[in-house]
Amino acid sequence: MSIPFSGPPAQQQGSSPSPMGEPRDYAEVIDQAHERSRHYGVVVHERPDYSRPGRGELDDVVEGNQFLFQHAAPIMETLYEQIANTHSMVLLTTAQGLVLHSLGDKDFLEKAHRVALAPGVDWSEKAKGTNAIGTALSEETAVTVHGDQHYMRANHALTCSCAPIFNPHGEVVGALDVSGDHRSYHQHTLALVRMSAQMIENQMFAGSFPKAVRLHFHARPEFLGTLVEGIAVFTPEGRFLSANRSAQFQLGLSYNALQAYTFSSLFDLPMSTLMELFGGASDAPRQLHLQNGVSVWCRADIKPQGPWAAPAFSERAAVMAVSRAAPARKPQLSSLQYLETGDPQVAAVIAKLHKVMDRDIPVMILGETGTGKDLLAQAFHNDSARARQPFVAVNCASIPESLIEAELFGYEEGAFTGARKKGAVGKIAQAHGGTLFLDEIGDMPKHLQARLLRVLQERRITPLGAGKEVDVDVAVVCATHKNLKDLIAQGDFREDLYYRLNGLVVRLPALRERTDFVRVAQKLLKTLCDDGQQVGISEPVMDLFRRYHWPGNVRQLHNLLRTAVVMVGSEGEIAPEHLPDDFLEELHGMGTAASAVTPGFAHALPHASPQAPAPACPLPAQAAPAAPDTDASADGQSLQDVTLLAMAQMLQLHKGNVSAAAKALGVSRNTIYRKKNLLPPDLLN
Template identity: 70%
Template sequence: MQRHPPAGAGQPDDPIDKAHARSQAFGVALDDRPDYALLPRADLSDALEENRFLFQHAVPVMETLYEQIANTHSMVLLTSARGLVLHARGDSDFLEKASRVALVPGIDWSEQTRGTNAIGTALTEQEAITVHGDQHYQQANQALTCSCAPIFAPQGQLIGALDVSGDHRSYHQHTLALVRMSAQMIENQMFAASFPKAVRLHFHARAEFLGTLMEGIAVFTPEGRFLSANRSAQFQFGMSVNALQAHTFSSLFELPISALFELFAGPSPAPRALCLRGGVNVWARTEIRPTGPWAAPLVQPLAADADAAPPAAPRAAPAARRAPQLSSLQYLNTGDGQLAAVIAKLHKVLDRDIPVMILGETGTGKDLLAQAIHHDSARARQPFVAVNCASIPDTLIEAELFGYEEGAFTGARKKGAAGKIQQAHGGTLFLDEIGDMPRHLQARLLRVLQERRISPLGAGKEIEVDVHVISATHKNLKELIARGDFREDLYYRLNGLVVRLPALRERSDFEAVVHKVLKSLDGSDGQDDAAPVRIAPEVMRLLLHYHWPGNVRQLHNLLRTACVMVDDDRTIRMEHLPDDFFDELRPPAGATAQPAAALAPPMSFVPGEALPPPWPETPEDAQSLQDVTLQAMAQMLRLHQGNVSAAAKALGVSRNTIYRKKALLPPGLLD
């Protein structure tokens, strides 16, 4: 007998179609009767013992999950990585029905034995999936709807799966999101138990997600060696656990782990701002367990309150006191002609109900510009609500944006929750990384922008909203439109005024930006009369030559680290700069034109000491940058009487860097 074609059939990458093809290859028959051959009790006991770590952390979560789905003709199941059902909890009436299809502990539900089903297919694809009704390969299972999410061990390997199965007539599309979250809760609990003495860092781009299932968790040795990371952390790093094994804390956060200990010193420190490699800002808290010669207090988790305001600007180590409030467009105007033109345009459209789209590379300050637009508008006393479309999983972004009513889906809050659009009523909605919004939600967003009404999930009514929309992206939306990944009608609804933020290397106000960033970072150890941090002329010259792929965000991170490292003279010198900065000190490949920074006369940060020209104009001048670096290295080698290890430590570079560049030293330079 032929099965009914599932939704999405015919698409080459459709997981259901791929699962059916595998089922056929396995020789599973469509009309096979359920196999009730239970695993012998002794073998099931062995399987439970083999999966004891998973079992002991999953069962409490299963109980909570069952309380949320009770009386819905459903059940919760835990399986091994091979698809063997280890434990089940559910409504008595449905448990009886489930037993008729052998959906009980001790039965193998892999694709090899059952064909396409949520458990077997989720384990094979290693992705969460719902298999509904006749999407099941075997006819006997087509009365079921099952949502399953794989579970991964702290070391990254597949360890099992969590499944909610029920009557196909009570199917709801949002059940899968609940299963995903429960699986992630199990993973996080196993994660916490696996590294009791490690340095555990919790982080997310949005402060309100600290202490929730969406936070990233990464663990390191006290020396900074990477141990592991949960799936949210892998997503934020953009790397798998295997790829992350090649990294350290310093290479991931461009900050020595000793600086992390300083940032979180003291009793119950607040969440701090850190910067990932690549320039992404995150809020972080840490748990540093006493071990070895050092000790630091545990940091209490930040309460997960969706309605709570984000924490105040971080009080970090001596050189990172709270930054000034970037409350106006004028504050951002530091003398660059391109940026001044952008600000002038924005002043003309303030309070005109014209949507603004901000384009620019990652790290150019699109979020700060959006906040400045809001603070200079008549909506300044109303909410400013930011949504990063790239940081929220596809399964949650719909509820995040539009909210949901009580009972909208299994596991929903009893009182429902207002979405970000509704929270921004009367104020400004900032849609960051709009190019990453899932295609299926773009039509809903377009309707909201056109009609100024939203319909929360599960609600039978619409709610009027009044928001000013600012969007931002580093992607080329027109290319996305051409590929069919972004709606053209939504693009033209969002781009009332399009402005482009210049890259840092294109700006003529580079030194003014450096001065402003330094001023925001310079906490002067809490002493108002302490001397401000300065930059040595040779360091400023190197900064002017760098191509800044991470833009202002990268500059901020580099200066923040340097401020922590300065000595008593409070001057940033070469030895305070990270190793990779020296390795990357070259113009971007193929660059021929001077950066905009070279068009302005250099500003001196030390009275009476003028800086050399900020960018070489001839091949002979290009060599001077190398000369500055070599002279600094030679000076340090002379100071340490040729000791390469001591010189490398003083310069903050690796020994290999010294050995590699030592061959370039002119004869006699070390004498």
């Protein structure tokens, strides 16, 4: 195992990321920590706040972190034995930096008492500035802070090494720290702390999934059973549950990315074969192959058990136990209830979805690109009875036409040139028992539509090159921004497949059509802020947001806020100067364009100039089909009417040049191309 820092802090060099969590660049970590300390208002020469909660309050904190404490305490004892008589102490903290437990040398306890290295004291960066505990938790990486690298002068006499502790779901739940006299600095302390933190994680990991299939693996058989082995757990059906950091490193996938995988897709082997290999009395390691082609040696821990029923499996109880030790999770767009933010159109969509949930009725979601069709599909799955089974998403527009058949249906070894050894499981089979989400279904090649129709009718698939069919049980949700009926008329989409897919058709409104914009922006902002980060949206920025037309919809808003949060830092409000230049330029151009068209279009863009000439040529009635669910402007026109009229005027003004018209209106060219077919030819001449 490599040790990240081979010299004293003054000579420490940057190291590349590893499963043990070394910082990307040591000097950068300390510099950023000092910058955060200044931002928090910590004073360098001030005496730190050494206050601590009362005994009863501290007991409540310990009780709330019992899952962490019970797994960490024995390992803290072992770590202390290794550093005894070095003028040091071992500390365990919560995810917020509050000390839960400590063990220390008697000759160091007096000094520790003077600087409040004791249970109940807050060592977050907000309270103490740059220090190993607070900085390790902020950066989510192991770090040493030595002597005057501490932000507050009162702590310059310390040298501290700390590593964050992650629970089995990838969340920071605490930190393990060794603090001592700065004169007793030892270069290997951080390595000991990091290894001890990973031991705690592995202990928590083992205690969280007592009845799951647990796979231990490493590229070298002698490392099985050691701290560096990878551990991944699956249900007996092969659904991925969790993986420790070493496993994530070996698989080359993060915890979140692994949620989309199964045992079969990771190890190119059916779960039934794993059961046969390790179901006997022998515990000899076997060699398996990862999906990236790397060979690993494995041992499997398969608990004898009856049917896989929810009451027999304690995953939910374990998750609840872990969550007690974890900080409040960042809100996720993970349920239909969370997506309901006050807009009547969205509320109607969600109400319809609740009615068909678990009724084996396919769902089709319509809406412009970026409106959140994928989030709605995921939330629908998460609220259904299939939530514990896979959710597999396939973007039919992003997979090359030559590969989409193999991706969907899978293939056997040798099915085609370049096929992976032992073949591959297709997306439909991966979704067995769960939900298959076919995004951009309108882009599926015509020759595959017949095969998909057969799968939906017979619930069976035939992988490429296979001689037998495989039964599949999937709930189907699809989405598109295209008009499938137009595609049917053009011969590009099968009518029988369309009627098989559209059991319930719902339409997500564009962001500019929604009445709940402020709540949507605030909820997105919460998902983008790290724990402890306090970022708001200033009123001038919210005013700009209300004026904008959001051609990229929720996805565009999400990406803009993500950048703005980084620009703001740890605390403050998003101001105009935090927004991208191209966004501000587009807003400026949109205001100019709005003042050159109709009063109705100006109404659709609040704060645009209402002083505008009457339209040169009125929009014929037949060009504006009835749209009862669109907002009407002050003069009775619908938003659809005035938008089409504005587009027609700009196309006339620019002699049919779509790029120039789009730029003048502040919309994308695709928007104009999509809506041109709604305009009568005489308006475009």
